[in-house]
Every structure is written in structure tokens, then in C-alpha cells.
Amino acid sequence: MARINVTNLYKTIENKGLVNNANLRVNNGEICAVIGPNGAGKTSLIKCILGLLKQDVGDILINEQEMTAITRNDLLKEIGTVLQFPVMIGRLTVEQVFVEHFHYYGVKTTGVMQELLRKVELPVSMNSLAKNLSLGMKQRLLLCLALAHKPNILILDEPFNGLDVDGIRLMKDILKDFAEMGNSVLITSHSLNELQDIATNVVFMKNGTTTHNQKMEEIVRDFEGGLLQYYEEAKTLTSEEVGRR
């Protein structure tokens, strides 16, 4: 079953083509990595999938349902996100962050907060101000929030930012476990080594155009230097060549 299925997606803002014929499919149990240089359109693609941007042309299916057929709130219930760290969280204590965030998803807080903090190995006091946490700790906190309502899709934009070695290992383990339970992960990152360890599929994006899904095992088999070499070679392609690949 395809959890996310994007076909022939186009999005233009102020005459600038942010997404130009993007295609993407993430099935049950898959971790799909979207890679590409800065300005390739990765974040715009994620925003379209989250319903924050409206595509000009193309279809987005979430859990095999047309996005237009799902209410925004139902869509957001299916998905956990780790996007940029919101300032609003920074002014609250860790407990307040949990309580307020859980409220909107109808998650019971009793016992859950400590369990989630243990899961992401974040040993902080509930009274700590979130703004005083390090960047890596904030990323872990965001991961807690993303997992709290038990979504079946995780969408993460640069989740390894600020994480130390242990944090990266933990993040990878959690994502792998999440996918092994039949869920799906869509992840963008410039940390190619980390992606090579966990991603099952890769989509390269340039000037808003995507390649077709490539199996990670095929990339590792066909490119001696692994994902890094694949990336370096894909970077030299024109947008048309990327679209055909």
C-alpha cells in the first residue's frame, strides 16, 4: 500500500517553478529519502504533501486517498512532522510543550511524556525551558511530539541537524523501528551517510524535478561510492535528464 503517492506535481509561486513534475511513492515499511542541492524544491514538495502549499497540477494521495477528499485535520492526524523548531515552543517549559501539543491530537499525557522522553533518550526536567535546550535536544523533543499521536507517516526535514553521534544513532534506530512496524517515512537531509544506513528508497531532486524512486540496494550495488557518488553524478544532470532517470 502506498502511504504517499505524488504524481506529476507542479507548483509555481511568483513565476518561479518550485516543483516541476515531481513524482514520489512511499509504501508501507519504506523510508524514502529526498536528496538534492539547496533550492531543489524539497521543502516545497513537503509543504505540498502537508497541504500547506496547493499544487498547480498533479495528484497527491495519502493512504490511497486523494488529498482533496480528506479534511486538513484528518490529514494532519495521519502524519507526524519534524520541521523547523517553532519559536512558540521555545517560550514554554518541556511539560507545557507536551501538554499543549498533545491537547490538539487528543493524546493522554499521563505517563506518555516520560515514556517518550525515555524513548528519545532526552533526560531533561519537565520544568526546563524548551528554549534552553541544545539544538540536538530540541530535535529530540520535536521527534517526541511527532510520534506522540501514533501517526502512520513521518515527514522529517533535516532531522539530523544539531544531533551528536548518539543522537544520530538514536534517530536512525527510531526511524527504522517505525518503518518496520509497517509505517512510512519521508525524509530530506544532506547527511548522505546517515540516509544510506536507513533509507530503502531514494529520490533525487533538482530544480523541482525528481528522478523516479531508486532502491537503495541498487544504488549501493551500482555505485562504488554509494549514495554520495550517486548524488555527485545526479547533480551534473540537467533537469530533463533528472526527470527521465
Added chain:
Amino acid sequence: MVNPISKQLVGLIRWSLLRHKHLLVVFSFTQIVLSLAIVYGLALMLPNLDGESTIYLSSGSITLGIIAVGCVLSGQIVNTAKLEGIIYYQKTLPVYRLNIILADIIIWGFASIPGIFMSSIAAIFRFRLNIDVSFQSLLVIVLVQISMICIGFAIAYWFSANTVALVTQIIMIGGLLFSPILYPTDRLPNWTKIIYENLPFVPASKLIRSTLFNNGSVSIREVIVVSIWGIVTLLLSLIALSRRE
């Protein structure tokens, strides 16, 4: 499961309170100073205060306090929230857009109460005026509050950051000096009538004067003008929050 709408609203109000708790104290103090400045300070500039002038100063103080909180302060705070990514973050939560606006209307409505209260007390002590606290006058106060807050929100949601600062300052300066809120309409050229009669500020001050100070009768036209501004700007704010670019 997403919470019922009312529980969601309570959560958003609590979240808004947590974010603004420090600012609310400052705003209350600012409003108290503004009220005293108008009722006591401006009165010093007018050597021969007659009954009508005292009513204009007192009702004007209340109206300007509501304008200051609704159109200026709340607009600027929403503008800051927009710049800090808070609005973007709220869009990724499964909450109804109308609830986000309603929560802020309630917070800012309560935030303008100290100014209304202090202006009324100052009017009683300084000018020995009678304040008519009735169902009708309270209804008018609530209508004016909602309308002004919605105007502030619409300005913040639709204009760029710099323009918001400019527009809110123009409203405040225009309200203080160039609109017959603090003085009778016959002191302004006749051609300005079409402007101030159709903007919400002077009709709002007339409504407050006619209900809270029993000065003249309530005009349906003024109720309609203030209501239309409130409804249109509420819809504009809702569209801004709901639209997908």
C-alpha cells in the same frame, strides 16, 4: 482523535495565555497610562471644559484604548508571530482555523478590559460622570472590541511586516488627532465626513458615547458600519489562515 471544537478552543486560549502572559501585564499598564493621559492630561490642554467635552474625552479614552489593543497591539503581536513562524507552526496542527482566531479574540478582548475600566474610573473621579453599565452598553463594548481586534488581525495577516507597523501607527495617530473621537465632528471640514463615517472608529466612539454615557441615541447605521468591518476583517483573517499558497 482530535478534540471537540470547544476543548480545542480552550487549549488554544491557554496556549495563547502562556505565550502572552508577560506582555499582558505590560499592555495593561500601557492602557492605564493612556487612559489617564487622555482623561487627565488632555483635559489640562482644554481650559474650559464643558459637559460635552468631558463626555468626548471620557468616551474617547475608552474607544482609543480598545483601538490601541485591537488594531495596534494585537496586530503587531500577530505580525511578530507571523515572522517567528508561529502561524506556520499552527497551520501544521490539526486545529480549526476559526478557533485560532477566536482564541486570540478572547485573549485580546480581555486584554483591553483594564483600559476600559481605568478610563471609566477616571471619568467618574475627574468629571463626575455617570457610567451606564447596562446589557446594551456591554454589548456595544464587546462589538467594538471584536471589530477592532479583527481589523488588527486582518492587517497583520495580509500586509508585510513593515507595512503592518506603518498602518497600525497611522490608525493610532489618526485616531488621536484626525478623527472626531475626542472632539465633536463639527471641528473637522465637511468633506472628511464621508471618510470617518464609513471607517469603524468614529461610529464605534459614537456607540460607546450613546450607550455608556447616555449621550444621544444608538444609531443602527453605526452598529452596521462597525459590524460590517468586524465581519469582513474576520473573514479576511480566516481566508489568510486557511489559504494554501
